[in-house]
Amino acid sequence: MEIEERIEPLACGRDAAEVWDAAVAGRLDEHARSCPHCGAAAADALRLDGVVHRLADERPVPPASVLDRVMNAVADTVIAELRPQDLLVLDSPAGPARLSRAAAARVIRHVVDGMDGMRARSCRIEQDPDTGERTTAQVAITVTARFGVDLASVTARVRQMVLAAGEQALGVPVSRVDITVVDLWEGP
Amino acid sequence: MRVSPSAPVPEPPPPEQGLDEQTLVVRAREGDVRAFSELARRHQDALYRLALRLVGNSSDAEDALQESLIDAWRRLVRFRADSSFSTWMYRIVTNRCLDLLRRRRPAVPVDQLAEELAAPAAGAPEQAAEVDAGLAALRVALRRLPDEQRACWVLRELEGLGYAEIAEITGAGETAVRGRIHRARTALAGEMRAWR
Numbered sequence: 001m002e003i004e005e006r007i008e009p010l011a012c013g014r015d016a017a018e019v020w021d022a023a024v025a026g027r028l029d030e031h032a033r034s035c036p037h038c039g040a041a042a043a044d045a046l047r048l049d050g051v052v053h054r055l056a057d058e059r060p061v062p063p064a065s066v067l068d069r070v071m072n073a074v075a076d077t078v079i080a081e082l083r084p085q086d087l088l089v090l091d092s093p094a095g096p097a098r099l100s101r102a103a104a105a106r107v108i109r110h111v112v113d114g115m116d117g118m119r120a121r122s123c124r125i126e127q128d129p130d131t132g133e134r135t136t137a138q139v140a141i142t143v144t145a146r147f148g149v150d151l152a153s154v155t156a157r158v159r160q161m162v163l164a165a166g167e168q169a170l171g172v173p174v175s176r177v178d179i180t181v182v183d184l185w186e187g188p
Numbered sequence: 189m190r191v192s193p194s195a196p197v198p199e200p201p202p203p204e205q206g207l208d209e210q211t212l213v214v215r216a217r218e219g220d221v222r223a224f225s226e227l228a229r230r231h232q233d234a235l236y237r238l239a240l241r242l243v244g245n246s247s248d249a250e251d252a253l254q255e256s257l258i259d260a261w262r263r264l265v266r267f268r269a270d271s272s273f274s275t276w277m278y279r280i281v282t283n284r285c286l287d288l289l290r291r292r293r294p295a296v297p298v299d300q301l302a303e304e305l306a307a308p309a310a311g312a313p314e315q316a317a318e319v320d321a322g323l324a325a326l327r328v329a330l331r332r333l334p335d336e337q338r339a340c341w342v343l344r345e346l347e348g349l350g351y352a353e354i355a356e357i358t359g360a361g362e363t364a365v366r367g368r369i370h371r372a373r374t375a376l377a378g379e380m381r382a383w384r
Contacts, residue, residue: 066254070258123218
């Protein structure tokens, strides 16, 4: 396969692909400028280059309906493939209610994203097995922070916010919050 | 300019638009549909261009893009960040298009590629005609290339990727990629020589 794919050198011994790249980049050396073999290869390269650029400049875009269809199919997949282990059990006096982990993680990420200089990345929520008692959840979250923020105080604030979101927005008491700052970013 | 008080207030953009790619990938891998939607939105134009240039018509290119993105959602759990999301997506689209072309054999006769030949005119009429004819000849010549060669050439010359990334996308070695691109270039140059 590799032999079949190898590039035949020009009659003068030069690597044909290198001559081609040099011609297009305007970097032909003295030999290439005077050698008839290199000259022929360079002429081919330059002849093709202009029309290739014109083709590359065309920027066709897909109709918006493609992304709509994709996201509809994705939404159907999410519902069809939801497994029991993907659900959290919410306390409710009128019987158990369930919430998908992805939706719960989205709520928690949203809370963190709303904090100045913080963005949530991964958010994993584990829940103790349902024992009939009030079950608690453990949250492991990774965040990125803007350069310059006081990491000790913002992570403490993230912890508070996650605890509050668990209790108030989700109705799942959170017993543990692991926070890892995985990256820092510059800018607003 | 006066704005009528009843003018609708534009909705704020979804917050995902301000997120970096790695954050979106992690979130999407954990089942966040909106993060995936944003990734798809960012990459769909480049992926569509690739598909269109590989399969040669917009209908098949749209199908290939759509199926590739749905496939990506399903396989995202297994995506590890040892390659970039864009490389990974290019690979999915390239494989899907090459599969489609394999199934489509025997090849569509070149003279039936009406859509491919109907490029939009630009500039002065006489110049536009010249430009169109050159582009049309290149498109026809491209269709004559073996599929794997065309894939490597398109990724290099139209999408501007490096040999190493093209090797990762196509699963061929870097030497093979370099060879395919060179063979494609010389074949196209030969066709364009004849056209002139």
